[in-house]
Amino acid sequence: MKIFNQILISIFVLIFLIDGCVPSKPTEDVELLPSERLINKLEANRRKIKNLEGIGVFEIESEQFNNSANFQIIMQKPDSIYFTVLGPFGIELAQALVTKDNYIFYDALQNTAYRGSVDDDILKNIFKVNLSFNDLLDAFIGSVNLTPNLYKQPSGYSIEGEHYVLTYEDKENELTSVYKVDIRQLGITNYNLISYDEQINLEGKYSKFELIENVAIPFNIEITNKVQNQKVTITYKNIIANAKGVKVKFELPGDAEIIEW
Numbered sequence: 001m002k003i004f005n006q007i008l009i010s011i012f013v014l015i016f017l018i019d020g021c022v023p024s025k026p027t028e029d030v031e032l033l034p035s036e037r038l039i040n041k042l043e044a045n046r047r048k049i050k051n052l053e054g055i056g057v058f059e060i061e062s063e064q065f066n067n068s069a070n071f072q073i074i075m076q077k078p079d080s081i082y083f084t085v086l087g088p089f090g091i092e093l094a095q096a097l098v099t100k101d102n103y104i105f106y107d108a109l110q111n112t113a114y115r116g117s118v119d120d121d122i123l124k125n126i127f128k129v130n131l132s133f134n135d136l137l138d139a140f141i142g143s144v145n146l147t148p149n150l151y152k153q154p155s156g157y158s159i160e161g162e163h164y165v166l167t168y169e170d171k172e173n174e175l176t177s178v179y180k181v182d183i184r185q186l187g188i189t190n191y192n193l194i195s196y197d198e199q200i201n202l203e204g205k206y207s208k209f210e211l212i213e214n215v216a217i218p219f220n221i222e223i224t225n226k227v228q229n230q231k232v233t234i235t236y237k238n239i240i241a242n243a244k245g246v247k248v249k250f251e252l253p254g255d256a257e258i259i260e261w
Contacts, residue, residue: 030183035157038164041186043146045215051076051246052141055086056219056236060128063229069093073140074248081136082248083127096126097250100133106252113252116261129232130225140234142206142218144179144191163189175201185209187216201227212241 033041052075059068070086078100085094096105103122104115116122124130131139138145149168155176156167164181180190191204202225206218221234252258 032159032183033164035154035166038181038186039146039149039154039166042181042188043150045186046138046141046143046146048213048215049077049141049143049217049241051243052239052241053243053246054140054236054239056234056238059233059235061231061233062128065128068233074246075137075140076246077137078134080248081133081140082250095250097248098123098126098133104250104252106250106256110257111253111255112257112259114259114261122261129223129230130228139221139223139232142221142234144188144204146179149177159183182209182216185211185216187218199226201225210239212239215241217241 053073055070055072057068058071060066072084072086074082081096081098083096083098084092087093092108094105094107094109096103098118101118102115103118103126104113105126106113118133120130120132123133123136127136129136129139134145149166152168154166155169156165158165160180162183164179164183166179166181168177170176174196176194176196178190178192178194179188181187182189187206187209188204189206191202191206192200193202194200203223205222206220208219209216210219211217217239219236219239221236222231224231
């Protein structure tokens with residue numbers, strides 16, 4: 001898949017910094033929740049976001065790739081991600097439409113499209129990160145899938161300053177998940193996946209929340225895979241969630257070369 005690396009290295013060349021803003025509830029309005037209600041609320045909020053449109057900056061740091069670019073994304077759960085890499089003045093440099101089964105990637109600089117079936121290698125070469133399709137959906141929304149913990153009691157539950165702290169042990173895989181949740185907005189601000197030798201395998205940091213559809217959505221997202229030495233930073237300038245009639249307009253030029261991969 002070296003061809004994808006060559007294409008994306010030539011595309012991810014522009015850096016723009018973006019900031020967001022953070023509303024919050026007054027302290028006196030906060031109700032402290034038991035762990036069962038908290039985990040249910042968090043997962044219910046994650047599932048409320050059915051689609052999302054956003055623009056911002058996507059930055060990758062790894063041993064193989066180190067760059068950033070402006071992007072636009074349109075996601076529809078549970079089955080599609082449309083991702084556009086933008087150049088100066090909003091010019092489209094590349095587009096990718098990825099579903100659970102198929103993908104098409106268009107390099108505007110070369111006027112060439114690649115299409116085929118989706119697998120983990122394809123996702124890694126398009127997005128330059130080692131994440132499954134469902135994990136990509138959650139990563140771009142800044143959420144964490146809590147479904148496996150809905151009917152489990154946490155091994156640890158406490159309040160530290162302005163945060164709930166939830167801990168779940170996975171004895172079978174010898175892993176511990178630790179979630180820090182903002183008490184006011186019920187947004188996950190930190191997520192750590194820790195092995196039993198106390199090494200952090202995966203770390204997520206989420207900040208600059210805005211309440212959209214009554215769900216705290218972070219505009220700054222940072223995910224670090226320490227095992228594979230990869231770091232992804234997503235900084236949104238604008239987000240629209242659960243818009244009606246969301247459509248993706250992805251039409252290839254008539255003279256584009258199409259390669260089945």
